[in-house]
Amino acid sequence: MSLPDSTYSTLAPSSAKRKRITSGTDEEDDNQQPPVRNPDFWFEDGNIIIQAQNTQFRVYRGSIARQSTVFNVMFGLPQPEGEMLVDGCPIVHLDDAPQDWKNLLTILYHPEVGYKPSDTFDLLALSSILRLGQKYDLDKLYDAAIERLKSEVPQSLEHWKAKFSRNSTKPSPLCGKHVELLSIICDAGIQPLLPAAYFLCIMNITLVHSSLCKFLYSEVVVSSKKTPLNL
Secondary structure: OOOOOOEEEOOOHHHHHHHHHHHOOHHHHHHOOOOEEEEEEEOOOOOEEEEEOOEEEEEOHHHHHHHOHHHHHHHOOOOOOOOOOEOOEOEEEEOOOHHHHHHHHHHHHOHHHOOOOOOOOOHHHHHHHHHHHHHHOOHHHHHHHHHHHHHHOOOOHHHHHHHOOOOOOOOOOOOOOHHHHHHHHHHHOOHHHHHHHHHHHHHHHHHHHHHHHHHHHHHHHHHHHHOOOOO
16 A cells, blocks of 8 residues: 655654755745644653644654554654754654644544534544545544534435434524535545435525515515605
């Protein structure tokens, strides 16, 4: 299996700067910003630094390797001799969005805020897990994200009736977010969920238009009967 576009390197800031000077221009080096440490996921006893673009996360190698076959293989590769460490830790450079890794680490280290059905539904976090889950073979986290989606997107008539029963007084955590949900499902290529996701969008748009029509009727038609228009 081929690894994603990433490098398992141990460049210290000074070594990285020399590399940029030799491989680019002085202007590129001047524009390079120093890495920023994420305070939420910078463990002093961590043994690996994940650098997503310009943001660093100091975490535990074992916890990442257990979840991802890709990182398990990557961490098994020999480190280049003579390379400096940063705070005693090697660095894995990735081109992923820093927010994606923050969302992933939040799920990984704080599972209590994961995919349990609740009154809230963080679509951005879910999208991050789906992207990184596919890229790095995070099978357990990816499967949990899919199950969370299935709990909100019915796959059977029985499930649909149970979730959208007229007697149900519990509002959906996805209220007003169905278009975003559809976009995430399309991006992730989860074909079985697409029909129901499209239908939820249609239902949502219909409800919005219905409310808008009622509002316009009350504001324009009813009020005009009370106050004749001077044409």
